[in-house]
Amino acid sequence: MPSAALSAILLPSGEADLVSAARAGERLAFERLYRQHVGRVHGLCWRLVADADLAEQLTQDAFVHAWRKLHGFRGDCGFGTWLYRVTVNVVLDWRRAQARRQQWETVLDPVEQMDAAAAHRPTAPARVGDRLDLERAIAALPDGARTVFVLHEIEGYLVKEVADLLQIAEGTVKAQLFRARQLLKEALR
Numbered sequence: 001m002p003s004a005a006l007s008a009i010l011l012p013s014g015e016a017d018l019v020s021a022a023r024a025g026e027r028l029a030f031e032r033l034y035r036q037h038v039g040r041v042h043g044l045c046w047r048l049v050a051d052a053d054l055a056e057q058l059t060q061d062a063f064v065h066a067w068r069k070l071h072g073f074r075g076d077c078g079f080g081t082w083l084y085r086v087t088v089n090v091v092l093d094w095r096r097a098q099a100r101r102q103q104w105e106t107v108l109d110p111v112e113q114m115d116a117a118a119a120h121r122p123t124a125p126a127r128v129g130d131r132l133d134l135e136r137a138i139a140a141l142p143d144g145a146r147t148v149f150v151l152h153e154i155e156g157y158l159v160k161e162v163a164d165l166l167q168i169a170e171g172t173v174k175a176q177l178f179r180a181r182q183l184l185k186e187a188l189r
Contacts, residue, residue: 019079023070030070034063037080041087047150048091050139058094062087088151088165095143137187141180148173149180 015036021029041062046055066086073082138146151157151165152173159177163170 015079016075019070019073019075022067023073030067033079037083038063040080041083044084044087044150044155045091047135047138047154048088048147049094050146058087058091061094062090065090084155085165088147091147092166133188134184137184140187141183145176145180145183148176149184152177153180 015033018029018033022033038059042055042059045058045062046052049055049058062083066083069086073079138149141149147166148162151162152159157165159170159173163173166173
């Protein structure tokens with residue numbers, strides 16, 4: 001295994017070259033891709049789940065998934081775009097697993113579930129106007145509204161792209177956006 005200084009000389013610097021090297025099994029190339037994209041991927045995860053520890057876990061899961069699926073990257077879009085799709089899918093898979101787990105827990109102990117739901121009700125932000133307040137308000141949105149809002153308003157995806165990414169109707173995306181905006185207005189009053 002070459003040293004970090006030697007790998008900087010041996011590894012190509014362009015993203016396409018790094019992807020090709022990573023596909024060929026060069027871990028240092030993938031490590032470089034990781035360093036280039038980890039901040040944005042973590043930010044996306046955090047905004048989608050509103051939990052720092054979980055966002056860290058899902059970020060790592062996204063990169064592990066990307067490493068395993070790198071052979072399927074066709075290059076018809078940028079690596080970052082593909083990685084974002086992988087990340088969103090990892091978060092959605094986690095949510096589906098959580099929903100299944102909650103269904104079983106509801107069947108097993110309905111009283112405990114009601115107590116847990118009451119403890120996790122969203123709360124209004126403490127100070128209006130602060131960026132942190134906006135982040136808290138976004139974090140308090142219901143999962144569907146938060147996901148659509150983050151992808152459209154923060155990450156810049158078009159309504160059609162969000163619909164395709166989440167495999168839902170464009171009308172559903174628009175309804176979730178409307179709901180998210182209304183809830184945010186109420187929370188930030």
